[in-house]
Amino acid sequence: SKVEKFNVCRFAYFMRYGLRAKERASSAIDAPEFGNFVHYVMENMARDAGNMGGMAAIGVDECLKLAEKYVKKYVDEVMNGLEGKSARFKYLFYRLKSGVMSIARDVAEEFLNSDFNPLDFELEFAKDGDLPPVKIDCGDVQLELEGKVDRVDGWICGDKLYIRVVDYKTGIKTFNLSDIWYGMGMQMLIYLFALKTMGKERYKMDVVPAGVLYVPVRKPEIKDAVLGDDMETKYNSTDENIFKDSLISPLST
Numbered sequence: 001s002k003v004e005k006f007n008v009c010r011f012a013y014f015m016r017y018g019l020r021a022k023e024r025a026s027s028a029i030d031a032p033e034f035g036n037f038v039h040y041v042m043e044n045m046a047r048d049a050g051n052m053g054g055m056a057a058i059g060v061d062e063c064l065k066l067a068e069k070y071v072k073k074y075v076d077e078v079m080n081g082l083e084g085k086s087a088r089f090k091y092l093f094y095r096l097k098s099g100v101m102s103i104a105r106d107v108a109e110e111f112l113n114s115d116f117n118p119l120d121f122e123l124e125f126a127k128d129g130d131l132p133p134v135k136i137d138c139g140d141v142q143l144e145l146e147g148k149v150d151r152v153d154g155w156i157c158g159d160k161l162y163i164r165v166v167d168y169k170t171g172i173k174t175f176n177l178s179d180i181w182y183g184m185g186m187q188m189l190i191y192l193f194a195l196k197t198m199g200k201e202r203y204k205m206d207v208v209p210a211g212v213l214y215v216p217v218r219k220p221e222i223k224d225a226v227l228g229d230d231m232e233t234k235y236n237s238t239d240e241n242i243f244k245d246s247l248i249s250p251l252s253t
Contacts, residue, residue, distance in 0.1 A: 034096055037074055038168055039150060041100055042107065043121040044070040046151070050118055055111040063108035064101065071097055103215070116164065119203065120152040125191065131202065134194040149191050154203065155210065161203055162210035165192045169216050188212045 006013045015021045045066040049055045055063050075082060075093075082090055111117070124130050126146045133144040151166035167188050179185040192209045199207035 035168070036078075037096070038100055038103070039122070040074050040078075041067055041070045041104065042151075042168065044073075045104060046107070046118045047121060049108075054117055055108050060105060060108045060112065064104055067101060067104035071100065107215070114155075115157075116153040116155045116162075118151055119154040119163075121150070123149040123152050125149075125194065131194075131198050134190055136190070145187075145190060147187060147191070149188070152195070153213075156205070159206065160208050161199070161205040162208045163192065163195050163199060164211040164213055165195070166213045166215060169214050188214075 005016070045063060046055070048066050049058055049063055052058050052062075082093065085093075120130070124146075125132065125134050125148070127133060129146070129148075133146045136143040136145060149165045150168045153164045153166060155162040165188050176185075180189070189212060192212055196207050196209050199205075
């Protein structure tokens with residue numbers, strides 16, 4: 001193939017095999033990579049906290065130390081460090097890190113005031129997954145739905161286990177009941193009710209669907225700022241509305 005490339009264009013051959021020129025790497029972190037980063041930090045922070053007695057037991061500060069630990073581990077092991085990265089890339093990364101740490105704090109504070117505790121992370125519905133695919137009968141056709149739930153939380157009340165599924169969203173997610181009516185945005189609800197039937201074997205208790213929670217994992221943008229505003233105060237105040245578009249549906253019966 002090198003001979004063919006040489007005959008087609010000697011300049012292109014020289015650039016590729018002589019200078020070994022490559023396309024300039026983007027200085028941005030794309031959405032899938034950011035999503036992987038968020039999931040990695042949140043999952044490992046919550047799992048370690050669970051092994052230490054739970055987020056409520058160890059407190060917010062200790063949870064943030066765990067989050068910081070896994071941010072560093074992700075940088076070192078997945079991104080091969082930040083050395084050699086452009087100043088813009090580093091700026092974007094630290095900006096994203098700030099958002100992830102804010103979410104870590106929000107999640108830790110939520111569990112301080114909640115009876116729910118994390119049960120599963122990256123729970124996979126698939127033939128070789130944690131649970132089999134979700135089967136949906138559509139008349140003469142049977143569909144199999146495969147996918148993952150970012151986090152499953154549970155609350156034991158009496159002899160019942162109340163389950164909620166949590167979906168981390170790197171984009172903007174708003175819940176609208178009209179979407180369900182037209183068959184859109186149903187994936188998390190399908191998984192939630194699938195756990196009602198599949199969850200007893202996994203969790204050894206009768207499962208009651210309790211809700212779906214969409215958690216945004218980006219800091220909201222500062223809006224309506226004018227010259228002279230205290231930008232730090234405005235930035236920190238976005239934490240108060242971080243769950244504004246999240247939903248907990250009282251679906252249990």
